[in-house]
Amino acid sequence: MFDSRHIRTFHQVVASGSYSAAARVLGYTQPAITQQMKALERSVGVPLFIRAGRGLRLTEAGEALARHAATILDSLTTAQQQLGALARLRSGRVRVCAFPSANATLVPAATARLLADHPGIRVELLEAEPPDSVDRLLRGECDIALAFQYPGMSTELPPELVETPLLEDRLTVLLPVGHPLARRHAVRLADLADERWIAGCPRCRANLLQICADEGYTPDVVFTTDDNLAVQSLVAAGVGIALMPALVLSFLCHAKVTGRLVEPHQRRRVLAYVLREHLRIPATALVLDELRRAAGARSGC
Known part of the structure; x- marks a missing residue:
């Protein structure tokens, strides 16, 4: 393994033609140059220089290393510049894996601020529902995972993960315009026992079944889809009603549906996950930080 300092010194010795000349250029003593070259020769395993009168001549190994030294030093300089840019937030790539409604709300708001303040940062978007988004983080397929969690569904985190709460996302019941309960400001879950329901992702469906069971009934789920726009269209067509997070309602609004708060109030937690070492x-x-800020701007949801 070469020491980059030794390569720099070797390059200067070759350019200067002697240890003493290289020492003057680099600000070292001649013995220090000699010691570095001896250490480099030990690393290489063969001599790099031979004496030629009062000067130095490269051995075959020295000539081979001299051909590569400039390239090695240029690569090191480029790497240092790139690492410096990353440290100063002039560049960088961050892969965010989020569920659809977060990708449509929190991520765009955070990315817009990043582009304005740090145009060299690039955000790549991936989409997955939890727990798949967190699994992708653990597999190294993304750098930040956004997920949601309903009451009673908490799971033990692996020690390498850090959880950051972003917001509490209230749930509403989605009704077709003209539904008798649409005239109310809030709708009791107990009053929806005879309705047909449209369920979402597995976690959303499990939450629906649980909160309805708490009210003493099993919901009649007639349709299941992860597509939020399809849910609204199905509700508008009178196929059934649905439980919808506020994040979804903020960017999808079918003219023939309306959302009403449910009683007792229901919320889900929206969370960000990152590997502990990646916080550095x-x-x-x-x-x-920008995702936290974007979530804070929606804290009234």
């Missing part, structure tokens, strides 16, 4: 990466920490 400036770009990842910055994106996480």
Whole structure:
């Protein structure tokens, strides 16, 4: 394994033609140059220089290393510049894996601020429902995972993960315009026992079944889909009603549906997950901060 300092010194010795000349250029003593070259030769395993009168001549190994030294040093300089840019947040790539409604609300708001303040940061979007989004984080397929959690569904986190709460996302019942209960400001879950229901992702469906069971009935689920727009269209067509998070209602609004608060009040927690060691990466920490800020702006939801 070469020491980059030794390569720099070797390159200067070759350019200067002697240890003493290289020492003057680099500000070292001649014995220090000699010691570095001896250490480099030990690393290489063969001599790099031979004496030629009062000067130095490269051995075959020295000539081979001299051909590569400039390239090695240029690569090191480029790497240092790139790492410096990453540390100063002038560049960087952060992969965010989120569920659809977060990708449509929180992520765009956070990304817009990043582009304005740190145009060198690039955010790549992936989409997955929890727990798949968190599994992708653990597999190294993304840098930040956004997920949601309903009451009673908490799971033990692996020690390498850090959980960051973003917001409490209230749930509403989605009704077709003209439904008798649509005239109310809030709708009791107990009053929806005879309705047909449209369920969402597995976690959303499990939550629906649980909260209805708490009210003493099993909902009649006639349709299941992860597509939020399809849910609204099905409700508008009178196929059934649905439980919808406020994040979804903020960007999808079918003219023939309306949302009403449910009683007792229901909310889900929206969370960000990151590997503990990745919190030390400036770009990842910055994106996480912007996601927190975007969530804070929606805290009234």
